[in-house]
Amino acid sequence: MTDSQDFILQSKGVTKRFGGLVAVNEFDFNVPRNSIVSIIGPNGAGKTTYFNCVTGFYGIDEGMIEFEGEQIDGLSPDRIAHRHVTRTYQNIRLFANMTAIENLLVGMEPELHTHWYGAVLGMPGTRAEEKQALDEARELLHFIGLAGKGDLLAKNLPYGDQRRLEIGRALANKPRLLLLDEPTAGMNPNESAEAMHFIRRLRDELGITILLIEHDMRVVMGISERVTVLDYGIKIAEGSPNEIQKNTKVIEAYLGRGAATGLQTPAGGQ
Amino acid sequence: MATLRDLDLRKILRMGLIAGAITVIVGAIGLLELFGERALVADVITMGQVILYTPVLLIAYMTAKDIPSGQTALSLVTGLLTGVVSSFPVAGFIFLASAVNLRQFLPNVSPTLISLLDFNAGPVIGSLIQVAAMGTVGLITAGFFILPEKHRKPLFNAILWTLVIGLFSEILSIRLRDFFGVAFTRLIFTGKALNPLVAGILFILIDGITYRMGRQKQTLSERIAAMPPRQQKRYRLASMIGIFVFLLILPLLLGTYLSEVINNIGIYVLMGLGLNIVVGFAGLLDLGYVAFFAIGAYSMAILTTGGSLGIGNLTFWTALPFSVLMAATAGLILGVPVLRMRGDYLAIVTLGFGEIIRILALSDLLKPYIGGAQGVLQIPKPPFFGTALIQPGQFYYIVLAGCLLAWFVSSRLSDSRLGRQWMALREDEDVAEAMGIKLVATKLLAFGFGAAFSGLAGALFASKLTSIFPHSFKLEISINVLSLIIIGGMGSLPGVVVGAFILVGLPELLREFAEFRLLMYGALLVVMMLAKPEGFIPSAIRRRELHADKEIEGEIQSKVAGLGE
Numbered sequence: 109m110t111d112s113q114d115f116i117l118q119s120k121g122v123t124k125r126f127g128g129l130v131a132v133n134e135f136d137f138n139v140p141r142n143s144i145v146s147i148i149g150p151n152g153a154g155k156t157t158y159f160n161c162v163t164g165f166y167g168i169d170e171g172m173i174e175f176e177g178e179q180i181d182g183l184s185p186d187r188i189a190h191r192h193v194t195r196t197y198q199n200i201r202l203f204a205n206m207t208a209i210e211n212l213l214v215g216m217e218p219e220l221h222t223h224w225y226g227a228v229l230g231m232p233g234t235r236a237e238e239k240q241a242l243d244e245a246r247e248l249l250h251f252i253g254l255a256g257k258g259d260l261l262a263k264n265l266p267y268g269d270q271r272r273l274e275i276g277r278a279l280a281n282k283p284r285l286l287l288l289d290e291p292t293a294g295m296n297p298n299e300s301a302e303a304m305h306f307i308r309r310l311r312d313e314l315g316i317t318i319l320l321i322e323h324d325m326r327v328v329m330g331i332s333e334r335v336t337v338l339d340y341g342i343k344i345a346e347g348s349p350n351e352i353q354k355n356t357k358v359i360e361a362y363l364g365r366g367a368a369t370g371l372q373t374p375a376g377g378q
Numbered sequence: 379m380a381t382l383r384d385l386d387l388r389k390i391l392r393m394g395l396i397a398g399a400i401t402v403i404v405g406a407i408g409l410l411e412l413f414g415e416r417a418l419v420a421d422v423i424t425m426g427q428v429i430l431y432t433p434v435l436l437i438a439y440m441t442a443k444d445i446p447s448g449q450t451a452l453s454l455v456t457g458l459l460t461g462v463v464s465s466f467p468v469a470g471f472i473f474l475a476s477a478v479n480l481r482q483f484l485p486n487v488s489p490t491l492i493s494l495l496d497f498n499a500g501p502v503i504g505s506l507i508q509v510a511a512m513g514t515v516g517l518i519t520a521g522f523f524i525l526p527e528k529h530r531k532p533l534f535n536a537i538l539w540t541l542v543i544g545l546f547s548e549i550l551s552i553r554l555r556d557f558f559g560v561a562f563t564r565l566i567f568t569g570k571a572l573n574p575l576v577a578g579i580l581f582i583l584i585d586g587i588t589y590r591m592g593r594q595k596q597t598l599s600e601r602i603a604a605m606p607p608r609q610q611k612r613y614r615l616a617s618m619i620g621i622f623v624f625l626l627i628l629p630l631l632l633g634t635y636l637s638e639v640i641n642n643i644g645i646y647v648l649m650g651l652g653l654n655i656v657v658g659f660a661g662l663l664d665l666g667y668v669a670f671f672a673i674g675a676y677s678m679a680i681l682t683t684g685g686s687l688g689i690g691n692l693t694f695w696t697a698l699p700f701s702v703l704m705a706a707t708a709g710l711i712l713g714v715p716v717l718r719m720r721g722d723y724l725a726i727v728t729l730g731f732g733e734i735i736r737i738l739a740l741s742d743l744l745k746p747y748i749g750g751a752q753g754v755l756q757i758p759k760p761p762f763f764g765t766a767l768i769q770p771g772q773f774y775y776i777v778l779a780g781c782l783l784a785w786f787v788s789s790r791l792s793d794s795r796l797g798r799q800w801m802a803l804r805e806d807e808d809v810a811e812a813m814g815i816k817l818v819a820t821k822l823l824a825f826g827f828g829a830a831f832s833g834l835a836g837a838l839f840a841s842k843l844t845s846i847f848p849h850s851f852k853l854e855i856s857i858n859v860l861s862l863i864i865i866g867g868m869g870s871l872p873g874v875v876v877g878a879f880i881l882v883g884l885p886e887l888l889r890e891f892a893e894f895r896l897l898m899y900g901a902l903l904v905v906m907m908l909a910k911p912e913g914f915i916p917s918a919i920r921r922r923e924l925h926a927d928k929e930i931e932g933e934i935q936s937k938v939a940g941l942g943e
Contacts, residue, residue, distance in 0.1 A: 163812055189814030203805040206798075213795075214802045217814035220795055224823065227794030228787055238795065281814065 116141040116285055116317045117162070121171035124157055131157040133341040134171070139285070144311055144318045146328045149338035150361060155321045156198060158338070159287050163195050164188040175285065190218040194278045195287035200270050204263035208254055208273055211262050212245040215280030245280065252276040268299060279310070286310065288320040292327050300324055304331050329353065337361065384452060385459070390441060394463025397437035401464065402471045404429060405495060408486030412890050414494050417571035418544030426494060428541060431515045434464045438519035445523070453520045461516020462509055468495060469505035476501045531592055536585035543580060544572045549887060553633055625778060629771035637770035639886045641842060644777035645835045646882045649859045650866070650874035651784040652831025657860065658869035658917070659792060660824035661804025663725040665856055666732025669712070670705040670829035672739060672851035674836025677701035679754035679846050680747070687749055694760035694841055705833020706826045713825035717818055720807065732856055739848040753847035757840050773842055780838060784831050788871055791827070800824055858882070861899055865906055867913025876914050
């Protein structure tokens with residue numbers, strides 16, 4: 109795995125400060141192509157901050173981020189979206205007063221190329237592109253299981269549908285790397301299992317590399333091939349789900365030092 | 379069975395006092411006296427009486443509305459009591475005015491006003507009459523609810539429209555005289571008001587027509603929706619041609635004065651359509667919109683004037699694209715520094731920009747070029763195949779063409795990719811950017827289009843007036859345009875037209891209102907925000923945004939039911 113060609117996303121020494129607070133500190137992190145990778149960590153560990161750095165919402169103070177071997181830090185969010193890196197949000201951020209279809213169409217932006225004058229003059233190229241986009245959006249709506257609900261406003265959809273629609277909007281981008289910020293937040297175990305299945309399908313069927321932030325350990329352990337743990341902006345562990353489960357530092361970070369030693373003793377006694 | 383014990387006395391007291399207080403205020407600021415003399419139906423009812431009793435009527439309506447149907451007595455007593463309570467503040471006011479010289483503080487409390495309130499019968503008897511009168515109004519209003527549902531709406535329409543026609547008697551009578559002669563007009567109007575007999579006939583006619591329309595099972599739009607698609611298309615085409623022909627012959631029907639009014643409305647429609655793109659579509663609150671209007675107007679003025687300030691001596695038609703281009707460029711230039719600003723900050727900066735442009739126009743610095751406070755004079759009217767379009771009825775066609783163009787562009791854009799980008803920007807700027815929308819281009823296009831429409835309006839304005847001065851470009855215009863969008867309905871194109879008619883057209887027709895214009899704006903805006911925040915003709919989206927509860931529940935249920943099939 110030393111060959112950089114294997115990695116779709118590479119971060120070297122990424123540091124992001126907010127005043128005196130170092131939210132992400134010297135973070136080295138690589139995502140293998142076609143994999144499902146999770147970032148976990150306690151609240152405030154810098155996970156979402158890192159997502160914001162990758163998608164260009166924050167500039168980084170030090171280090172660099174490469175996507176497909178090209179530097180993307182410093183690019184604006186829309187440029188990064190045009191490279192087919194896209195994301196969902198922890199607290200769903202749909203365009204609430206737009207219909208489901210319109211949300212998907214906005215997600216398709218990097219794929220659309222016509223200009224406003226084409227629309228004003230009713231030029232055939234523009235019409236054709238709009239029609240094709242609409243057809244694709246309908247297909248996508250079907251894929252995410254919202255067929256028939258295209259004309260409903262996003263805010264009027266039930267919670268689960270909103271989660272799906274948000275992923276759908278990201279998929280409309282035809283992403284090569286998809287960043288999911290707590291995709292199963294607020295779901296019951298059944299729904300989480302379904303979501304896991306859906307996320308795995310995205311990788312298997314569409315070939316999308318997936319990076320996710322997740323708190324639900326069942327999801328993390330069930331779906332990820334690699335797990336990276338952040339605490340106070342510092343990477344404290346990295347490895348397969350099994351390795352992470354046994355890692356002392358991780359247990360300490362989550363449950364405190366005492367708990368880690370307490371857990372260690374019976375494990376050592378076996 | 380409900381008894382009189384169910385009377386909600388507390389509510390009656392509260393609402394009645396509110397109605398009475400409104401009546402007193404309306405009187406004290408001089409509105410009542412101003413309209414007191416204007417007869418709507420000769421010898422029957424004056425505008426003053428309408429204004430005097432409208433608060434009571436509305437409040438009695440609101441109080442009686444919540445009483446379940448069938449409880450006739452309860453409803454009537456509620457109405458009566460509300461009316462009676464309403465008269466208390468008025469009576470108090472009459473006594474106060476007779477005891478103290480209120481004119482020291484409230485110059486509008488004249489003897490005429492008091493005589494209007496106390497029927498010239500002195501404080502005691504006058505107050506008693508007023509109690510009876512307001513009680514009767516309350517009683518009648520409540521009685522309205524006893525009528526079967528099918529009669530209510532026609533009756534309401536008949537009263538409303540007869541009064542509205544009465545209100546516009548003066549203008550209508552002038553037009554009728556031009557078409558049918560004096561003798562005929564005298565038959566219909568007595569002085570400046572409707573003839574009582576004619577009013578009666580009108581009343582019965584409107585009542586009958588609305589009653590018949592209400593009896594039909596389907597509304598017009600339902601019937602159109604039920605037609606096969608081809609027939610629908612034909613119907614739509616026919617109605618569009620109908621509207622177009624109507625718009626073409628409109629100046630002939632309206633005559634000079636009303637054509638001038640329509641031209642003013644049209645210029646505001648143009649500005650409204652432009653600001654609607656910026657505020658309604660893209661959600662960028664621009665309070666300095668008048669700046670682009672001024673730039674368009676000054677460009678047209680300087681390029682075409684025959685006076686000493688003129689450059690180029692262009693004709694209206696060659697100067698027009700330059701003016702629009704100048705305004706659009708200014709829009710883009712303003713757009714650049716405010717790209718990163720949102721909401722309140724954007725509003726404040728644009729507000730400043732509008733003032734800067736006005737003050738620049740006034741300044742000594744630019745006086746040699748644009749005339750300072752003396753403005754630019756001798757701006758020619760648009761030439762058209764050898765003649766100049768001097769009459770308002772001729773100029774109308776240029777305004778109409780401009781409005782139709784702006785409407786067409788707006789409606790095409792709102793359904794386009796750019797329209798979607800604007801909407802996304804309005805909803806969540808950060809996410810819109812993360813989805814690949816180029817914020818800079820999208821925002822600048824919104825500012826550019828808005829400014830271009832406003833510049834077009836300004837160019838027409840300059841040519842219409844033939845002279846322009848800096849004081850024509852006050853902040854008030856920005857506020858008017860914003861208000862008309864809000865009242866019409868944000869993001870709605872028909873809303874812009876309706877808003878312009880209400881805010882620009884009505885004050886032109888009701889000249890007496892002139893000094894109360896801003897008060898009326900304020901009152902209208904407050905009432906609208908409370909009662910109908912989505913505007914008179916909301917865009918489909920806004921309606922759903924603001925009335926998400928009932929309507930949408932139904933909509934979702936029907937859609938979900940449709941899914942199951």
